[in-house]
Amino acid sequence: MQTKKDFPYEIDEYSYHRFEQKYNMIYRRLWDKSLPTYGKMFEYNIDNHISSGEDGYSRIDFALVAAGWTVYEKFPFAFSWHREEIMDIGYGVDWMREKYPVKDVKAFTNKTKKAAKFYGASLVGIADVNEKWIYKTGFVRPASTSEAESKEAIRKGDASNSILESPINLPKGINKVIVMAIEMDETAISTAPAQPASAAAAVGYSRMAFAIACLGEFIRNLGYRAIQCGNDTALSIPLAIDAGLGALGRNGLLLTPEYGSRVRICKVFTDMPLIADDLNLSFIKKAEKFCKTCFMCAEACETDAITKERDPTFEPATISNNACVKKYYVDVEKCFEYWIENSGDCGNCIAACPFSKIKKFKTSSEFWK
Ligand code: SF4
Ligand code: SF4
Numbered sequence: 001m002q003t004k005k006d007f008p009y010e011i012d013e014y015s016y017h018r019f020e021q022k023y024n025m026i027y028r029r030l031w032d033k034s035l036p037t038y039g040k041m042f043e044y045n046i047d048n049h050i051s052s053g054e055d056g057y058s059r060i061d062f063a064l065v066a067a068g069w070t071v072y073e074k075f076p077f078a079f080s081w082h083r084e085e086i087m088d089i090g091y092g093v094d095w096m097r098e099k100y101p102v103k104d105v106k107a108f109t110n111k112t113k114k115a116a117k118f119y120g121a122s123l124v125g126i127a128d129v130n131e132k133w134i135y136k137t138g139f140v141r142p143a144s145t146s147e148a149e150s151k152e153a154i155r156k157g158d159a160s161n162s163i164l165e166s167p168i169n170l171p172k173g174i175n176k177v178i179v180m181a182i183e184m185d186e187t188a189i190s191t192a193p194a195q196p197a198s199a200a201a202a203v204g205y206s207r208m209a210f211a212i213a214c215l216g217e218f219i220r221n222l223g224y225r226a227i228q229c230g231n232d233t234a235l236s237i238p239l240a241i242d243a244g245l246g247a248l249g250r251n252g253l254l255l256t257p258e259y260g261s262r263v264r265i266c267k268v269f270t271d272m273p274l275i276a277d278d279l280n281l282s283f284i285k286k287a288e289k290f291c292k293t294c295f296m297c298a299e300a301c302e303t304d305a306i307t308k309e310r311d312p313t314f315e316p317a318t319i320s321n322n323a324c325v326k327k328y329y330v331d332v333e334k335c336f337e338y339w340i341e342n343s344g345d346c347g348n349c350i351a352a353c354p355f356s357k358i359k360k361f362k363t364s365s366e367f368w369k
Contacts, residue, residue, distance in 0.1 A: 008284045010326035012314055019322045021138030022164040025336040028320055037340050046343045056194025056364030065195050068202030071209045073148040078209035079141050081227045083220050099223035102273045109275045119214040120207050121180035125243030125277045129175050133235045140166040168233055173271040179243040181256055181263040182207045189262055190361045192351040198344030204264035212266050219270050227269040236265035244277035247287035251297035251306055251349040252330035255287050260355030300352035305334040
């Protein structure tokens with residue numbers, strides 16, 4: 001195995017290839033007939049949950065979750081790669097066309113980060129684009145179409161590989177990525193795996209859509225290019241690590257010093273002149289050491305999807321992992337099976353992690369008080 005120490009990653013350079021988004025479980029369940037979750041989504045078990053009377057699975061809880069996705073699913077410009085035309089919203093447009101002349105890149109970088117936080121980022125960092133983390137192929141939304149509309153065919157079960165296998169190539173000159181982490185509600189996450197925790201994730205996604213849409217337009221108003229992304233286009237976790245936001249945990253998620261894994265990640269690629277952040281090396285080393293002997297996420301996982309091996313490995317758990325990088329691999333097939341049973345994403349491994357800093361665990365009834 002030909003490996004390269006490219007801190008903080010140890011990569012099998014010989015075998016590594018860019019991830020294909022169709023292997024993400026959300027897409028794979030649409031085409032891989034070998035999966036027990038083939039063709040299933042959260043609605044699969046929802047009536048049973050609602051009629052069960054179980055705390056955290058009432059119709060009101062599910063209404064909270066589904067409504068939390070509203071902006072992410074229904075806002076047509078959330079994931080734009082460019083402006084089709086400049087719409088005058090009352091401020092004129094001529095001043096937006098020329099590139100803003102950046103004289104002091106450091107001050108300009110700080111103002112861009114301030115804008116990202118102003119639009120809702122809890123944490124923001126900037127990285128040089130590493131092509132390794134860009135999907136080789138993936139689902140590309142039609143321009144100016146909401147997530148829900150653009151995935152209509154997929155939602156109806158028409159998920160031919162061609163829909164999911166568009167080549168992903170960033171335009172020339174796009175060399176920086178602004179990565180934003182958005183905190184998920186502490187009390188709601190503490191109820192995991194009940195539905196308020198799923199609602200925290202849903203609202204996190206909608207806040208992602210808001211933040212990237214506003215930041216993308218801010219960049220375009222300054223005459224530069226912006227590519228607004230949620231989980232699409234590139235792997236968010238290594239980009240976030242590159243941008244200095246944290247480290248990779250045993251739970252397969254980004255660990256941040258501020259909120260642990262209790263964040264959602266979104267990103268905007270751009271050609272603006274910006275200064276990239278350094279890796280948070282001290283935190284990466286701390287997390288690496290901590291995860292070797294802390295198994296709280298693995299113990300909290302109902303399906304043993306998280307490894308209890310002491311050390312990270314190159315061996316993926318499933319074809320849905322981004323392989324050939326030394327890390328803790330999560331068996332996302334098992335994880336997704338639990339999500340389908342649970343009628344929502346679970347979040348146990350987020351709530352259990354000490355870095356998530358949950359001060360008091362609450363029941364769903366307590367969440368509603
Ligand atoms: S989300 Fe739940 S099922 Fe999935 S790995 Fe985490 S604890 Fe396990
Ligand atoms: S719960 Fe422990 S082992 Fe799991 S990611 Fe958090 S610190 Fe690492």
